Amino acid sequence: MSSIREVARLAGVSVATVSRTLKTPEVVSPATREKVHAAVEAAGYRPNLTAIQFRSQRTRNLVVLVPKIANTFFARVISGIQQAAQACHYGVLLCNTHGDEQIEAQYAQLVSSRQADGVIQLRAFDPFLEGASATLPMVNVCEVLDAPPCPTATLDNRAAAREMTEHLIACGHRRIAMIKGPRRSPLTRDRLLGYRDALAAAGIDFDESLLLPGDFTPPSGYAAAQRLLTLPVRPSAIFCESDEMAIGALQCLREAGIDVPGEMSLAGFDDIEFARFCAPPLTTIAQPAEAFGEAAVEMLIALIEQRPLEIEHRVLPHRLVVRESTASPVAQQGGSPLGVI
Amino acid sequence: MSSIREVARLAGVSVATVSRTLKTPEVVSPATREKVHAAVEAAGYRPNLTAIQFRSQRTRNLVVLVPKIANTFFARVISGIQQAAQACHYGVLLCNTHGDEQIEAQYAQLVSSRQADGVIQLRAFDPFLEGASATLPMVNVCEVLDAPPCPTATLDNRAAAREMTEHLIACGHRRIAMIKGPRRSPLTRDRLLGYRDALAAAGIDFDESLLLPGDFTPPSGYAAAQRLLTLPVRPSAIFCESDEMAIGALQCLREAGIDVPGEMSLAGFDDIEFARFCAPPLTTIAQPAEAFGEAAVEMLIALIEQRPLEIEHRVLPHRLVVRESTASPVAQQGGSPLGVI
């Protein structure tokens, strides 16, 4: 591999001159520049990035800690991260943590070992954040804690859930079930608050039996829907905290011969690509997934380059997307020609 | 940041001894080891990875070139890559190329610049592969060329498409449309061959008008299905080269009030997670997405570490998954109670 010294030899100049020609050409005379460029060409010189990283103590790499890469929502966030990082000439080091704290910690060491300049966390994780963020450039997007020790970008989950619940109430529903995410998730807690806000505002009593646990995956939505169907008095609408769970629930309802939205309304959260391709297309809350990625990169790079942040904690906009899976329970009483049973 | 020299000073030994204690402890006396470990602890020493990479000329990073991260299939492949790489203590540098050759070339330079030790290409790309693979450790999985200049792992796309077409023929279909992928893709060419193999074996004439172009996305499947519905004689079955296109086509058929599989059978390819949650659940070809990632990593690391490969070109197994979107056209004549029109 040709090094800068080889180029210097070919050009008949010193290594410093070669380095300067490549980094700060304005301090080198045009004639010398010419010679150096010719020598670079002749030697097929490619700068050794690891040497540059080593010398500069900067890698221009970002570590992304993601619980599950294959999740459609996270995949979009990562896509946004990748896009934004590329524009700033940063690389993206991807780490699938499976939500495992040990793996997260292990990867974060990449940063303390100078293998990357900063960390993007897509999941709230107290002890790790608290211990590390003081010393590590780090941002937290998507799922964040109440008092995050680092810059964040998130949704107003409470307001979003409230809007969706209000939409269902406006349709005329009063028994609205909710399929939740994991108990410990701040996401779930906030969405539950929004749900209860809307119920309270409408004077509807909160019914604990309409609250089902899930884990954001289709099978968990399926299982939760099954349990809802065994209830003595069924809900007329189900609000799922993720589209994936809604899709699982939809499957269950279809198998049970329950028409959506004819007999039961169904709403999701995330607006993944397949939401609009469901039968019926899913009413949901759109999240700006790619924008989360972009915000994360923008804030993290500001942190790394010690530039001040205009906004420490960003709240990105959500949007209620009403499609065909939600409707008035009045229509439900009329039944549907599509009903299998 | 404490360096090895700081540790050496604290332990009262030379830097070489510290280095040896950490890398080859067996050549260091137990008493010295003890002292060094204590000093490491006291100094809070963390090895500088970039220094190690620079010195060893090995980064233990792999570059993954992926056309579209947010694609559910690729996301699964990446997940497999990440998993396997992690097990071998390699990192994954993710690059979204959008199928852009320039971006691909730019990222491949990361390797020639020693930022990574090898490249995984998830897409066939002649000029780049030919130019680079001679000098670069590189593997190509998922979509590969006929005479690939590097190790590969792929599906027997021809056999898989033949199986699916045979399944449709066995159901009784004779007018079987195909929604293809991009013209230049080897994937598409092979699947088309398999489709024609099956038709020929069954004595069915190939009908060019039943061949529709697509780009693997739902909207392209939707558009292609629309065009099929304008045909004077409609097909009784549609075989899509990706589940995403099948989902788009399904949407179109639903909107047109055409029952699946009552009036028309529909088949996909990939077996993405949502295939089984479609209405009706989609008959498709399952691909071992994660296994592609694992195979890629295994082969690439062998290449990097100059170990011989048992198999240069792997063919991973596919599986025909028959669900409810395909059925006999006899049933179609009977109509369906579900039909909207």
Add this chain to the structure above:
DNA sequence: GCGTGATTTGTAACCGGTTACATTGGCGAT
């Protein structure tokens, strides 16, 4: 007590860039 070989440790070069500082040369002002 001394030579021999094995074990343990130290010294310093090295990887490939960057950059502080030194040096050289050219030019204008006095």
Add this chain to the structure above:
DNA sequence: ATCGCCAATGTAACCGGTTACAAATCACGC
């Protein structure tokens, strides 16, 4: 002609590990 200054270039240290080679130490047999 001399001085001063600036632009252009060169020399060499440096980043933090690894490792070839040298040196020191030790055990052991004669």
